[in-house]
Amino acid sequence: MTQHSDTLLRVRYAETDQMGYVYYGNYYTYFEVGRVEYMRDRGVAYKEMERDDDSFIVVAESSCRYRRPARYDDLLRIRTRVADLRRRTIRFSYEVLREADGEQLATGETLHVICDREGRPKALPEKYRAYFDAEPSPPPKTPGPSARAKKLAR
Amino acid sequence: MTQHSDTLLRVRYAETDQMGYVYYGNYYTYFEVGRVEYMRDRGVAYKEMERDDDSFIVVAESSCRYRRPARYDDLLRIRTRVADLRRRTIRFSYEVLREADGEQLATGETLHVICDREGRPKALPEKYRAYFDAEPSPPPKTPGPSARAKKLAR
Amino acid sequence: MTQHSDTLLRVRYAETDQMGYVYYGNYYTYFEVGRVEYMRDRGVAYKEMERDDDSFIVVAESSCRYRRPARYDDLLRIRTRVADLRRRTIRFSYEVLREADGEQLATGETLHVICDREGRPKALPEKYRAYFDAEPSPPPKTPGPSARAKKLAR
Amino acid sequence: MTQHSDTLLRVRYAETDQMGYVYYGNYYTYFEVGRVEYMRDRGVAYKEMERDDDSFIVVAESSCRYRRPARYDDLLRIRTRVADLRRRTIRFSYEVLREADGEQLATGETLHVICDREGRPKALPEKYRAYFDAEPSPPPKTPGPSARAKKLAR
Numbered sequence: 316m317t318q319h320s321d322t323l324l325r326v327r328y329a330e331t332d333q334m335g336y337v338y339y340g341n342y343y344t345y346f347e348v349g350r351v352e353y354m355r356d357r358g359v360a361y362k363e364m365e366r367d368d369d370s371f372i373v374v375a376e377s378s379c380r381y382r383r384p385a386r387y388d389d390l391l392r393i394r395t396r397v398a399d400l401r402r403r404t405i406r407f408s409y410e411v412l413r414e415a416d417g418e419q420l421a422t423g424e425t426l427h428v429i430c431d432r433e434g435r436p437k438a439l440p441e442k443y444r445a446y447f448d449a450e451p452s453p454p455p456k457t458p459g460p461s462a463r464a465k466k467l468a469r
Numbered sequence: 470m471t472q473h474s475d476t477l478l479r480v481r482y483a484e485t486d487q488m489g490y491v492y493y494g495n496y497y498t499y500f501e502v503g504r505v506e507y508m509r510d511r512g513v514a515y516k517e518m519e520r521d522d523d524s525f526i527v528v529a530e531s532s533c534r535y536r537r538p539a540r541y542d543d544l545l546r547i548r549t550r551v552a553d554l555r556r557r558t559i560r561f562s563y564e565v566l567r568e569a570d571g572e573q574l575a576t577g578e579t580l581h582v583i584c585d586r587e588g589r590p591k592a593l594p595e596k597y598r599a600y601f602d603a604e605p606s607p608p609p610k611t612p613g614p615s616a617r618a619k620k621l622a623r
Numbered sequence: 624m625t626q627h628s629d630t631l632l633r634v635r636y637a638e639t640d641q642m643g644y645v646y647y648g649n650y651y652t653y654f655e656v657g658r659v660e661y662m663r664d665r666g667v668a669y670k671e672m673e674r675d676d677d678s679f680i681v682v683a684e685s686s687c688r689y690r691r692p693a694r695y696d697d698l699l700r701i702r703t704r705v706a707d708l709r710r711r712t713i714r715f716s717y718e719v720l721r722e723a724d725g726e727q728l729a730t731g732e733t734l735h736v737i738c739d740r741e742g743r744p745k746a747l748p749e750k751y752r753a754y755f756d757a758e759p760s761p762p763p764k765t766p767g768p769s770a771r772a773k774k775l776a777r
Numbered sequence: 778m779t780q781h782s783d784t785l786l787r788v789r790y791a792e793t794d795q796m797g798y799v800y801y802g803n804y805y806t807y808f809e810v811g812r813v814e815y816m817r818d819r820g821v822a823y824k825e826m827e828r829d830d831d832s833f834i835v836v837a838e839s840s841c842r843y844r845r846p847a848r849y850d851d852l853l854r855i856r857t858r859v860a861d862l863r864r865r866t867i868r869f870s871y872e873v874l875r876e877a878d879g880e881q882l883a884t885g886e887t888l889h890v891i892c893d894r895e896g897r898p899k900a901l902p903e904k905y906r907a908y909f910d911a912e913p914s915p916p917p918k919t920p921g922p923s924a925r926a927k928k929l930a931r
Contacts, residue, residue, distance in 0.1 A: 486640065
C-alpha cells in the first residue's frame with residue numbers, strides 16, 4: 316500500500332487575492348483537506364476521533380514554502396504523508412502539485428499534538444497508531460530556508 | 470522610535486472553527502494585518518508600492534507556532550518586526566498577544582521576495598529601505614521546534 | 624439535457640465556526656463553486672470568459688436562506704440553475720443538499736451583471752447565450768421571507 | 778442615543794479576489810462585525826449571551842446588494858441597525874460606506890432566530906429586549922431588486 320494520500324481540489328475564486336494568486340494563508344486549508352483525506356483513506360473519520368475517542372489533533376506548528384503561484388481554477392493535487400509519529404505528536408508533510416503538468420507549487424509541514432476535549436496532551440489511542448505510520452523512506456529533503464534565502468538575497 | 474509596530478484586532482466569529490478556537494490558517498491573515506500596519510506606521514502604503522513602484526512583496530515562506538488558543542471575541546495585539554532585510558528579501562516576525570493579560574498566543578515568521586508585476590525578483594527600491602530596517606537587538610529566540618516536539622513526545 | 628448542474632463538495636474544518644456549523648457567509652463560496660461547475664459542464668471556462676472576451680460576471684445581489692445547518696465533513700450537493708437570463712444580467716439559483724439523505728439545507732440566489740474590465744455593463748457575448756438558457760419550468764417557489772419570518776415570530 | 782452603531786474596519790488582502798475587489802461572500806463577515814459591535818455598544822457581549830443565557834442568534838436569511846466595489850486597504854464604515862424585533866426573531870440591516878468619501882458600497886440584511894444550544898427556537902430573554910429596539914424611523918427604502926434588475930436588463 317502506498318504510504319501517502321493524494322487528493323484533488325480546484326482553486327476557488329474566493330481563495331485568490333488581488334495578485335491573482337491563491338492567498339498564502341489558504342494553503343493551510345489545502346493542507347487540512349489533505350490531512351483529512353489521508354485519514355479517510357485509512358478508514359479514520361476525524362470527526363469520530365473527536366466525538367468517540369475524545370482525541371483532538373491540535374496543531375502546534377505549521378509552515379509552508381511557496382515555489383510557484385497557484386491560480387484560480389487550477390486543479391491541485393495535495394500529497395500528504397506522515398513524516399513522524401511519536402507517542403503524543405504527529406508531523407504531517409504536504410506537497411501541492413499542479414495537476415496539469417505535475418509542477419510542485421508548494422510544500423509544507425504541520426506538527427500536531429493529541430489532546431483531549433480540555434486541551435490536555437494525551438497519547439494517541441492505540442487503535443489509531445497503525446493508521447499514522449510514518450513513511451519509511453521520506454523524499455529527499457528540499458533545500459533549507461537559509462539556502463533559498465541566501466540565493467534570493469544575492 | 471520603537472522598532473516594532475503593534476496593531477489590535479478582534480477575533481471574528483468567521484475566524485473560529487468548531488473547536489471554538491481561531492482556525493490555524495487565519496493567523497496568517499493576522500500576520501498580514503500586522504505587516505500592513507507596520508508599513509503604514511512608517512508612511513508606506515503597500516498598495517502604492519504595488520501601483521507606483523511595481524514592487525510586490527511576494528511571500529516565499531511562512532511559519533507559525535501555536536502556544537495557546539485564541540478565541541472568539543478576544544482582542545489580540547499583533548506585534549510585527551523586521552527580523553532581516555537583504556537586497557531582495559525581507560523577513561518579518563510576529564507575536565500574537567492576548568490584550569487582556571498580555572499572554573503570548575502565537576509567534577510566526579514570513580519571508581518575502583521583492584518582485585515586479587511579472588513575478589521576477591528585484592531589489593527593494595532605495596526609498597523603501599529605511600522603512601524596513603531590521604531591529605538591532607531581536608528578542609531572545611523562542612525554543613526551537615525540535616525542543617518543543619521533544620517535550621511533547623515524552 | 625438536464626438544465627441544472629450538480630457538484631459535490633465536502634465541508635472543510637476551516638468553513639465551520641464555533642457553533643459547529645458552516646459559517647453563514649461560506650455558503651456564498653459554495654454557490655460560487657456551483658456556478659463555476661455549471662459553466663464548466665457546458666464547456667465554458669469562466670477564466671477564459673474573463674481573459675478572452677473581456678466579460679466579467681459581476682455580482683450585484685446575493686441572498687441565502689438557511690434551513691438546516693451543514694456540519695463539518697458533510698458531503699454537500701450544490702444544485703445550480705439559471706433562473707433568469709436577460710441581455711446584461713443572469714440570475715442563478717442554488718440548492719444546497721446533504722448528500723447522505725437528500726435533505727435541503729439551504730437555498731439561494733445571485734444576480735450578476737456582465738461587465739467589461741473597467742466595470743461597465745455590457746451585453747453577454749452571443750456565443751455564451753445558449754449556455755445560460757434559463758430552466759423553462761422553475762421549481763415551485765419557496766415560501767417568501769415574510770411568511771417564514773411570520774411563522775417564527777408567532 | 779443614536780439607534781444605529783458604526784464600526785470601522787480596513788479591507789484585508791485576504792478578503793480581495795483576483796478582480797481586485799472584496800469577494801462577495803466577505804461582506805457577510807463585515808455584517809457580522811457590525812452586528813457584534815452593535816451589541817457591544819449596548820453592553821451586550823454576544824459570547825456571554827451564548828454562554829450564560831443559552832441564547833444563540835442563528836441566522837435564517839441573509840442578503841446583500843453590491844453597489845460599488847470595495848478595494849484592498851479601503852477603510853469601511855459598517856452601519857448597523859435593528860430593522861425589526863419580534864418575540865423570537867431579529868432583523869438587522871447594514872450599510873457599508875467608504876470612509877474616504879461616504880460613498881455607499883453595499884447594503885444588506887440578516888434575519889436571525891433566537892435558539893437554545895440544541896437549535897430550538899426560543900424567545901429572546903427579556904433582559905436583552907431593550908437593547909435590540911428597532912429604529913423608529915427607518916431610512917428610506919432602497920429601490921427593490923426588480924427595479925435594479927430591470928434597469929440593468931434594458
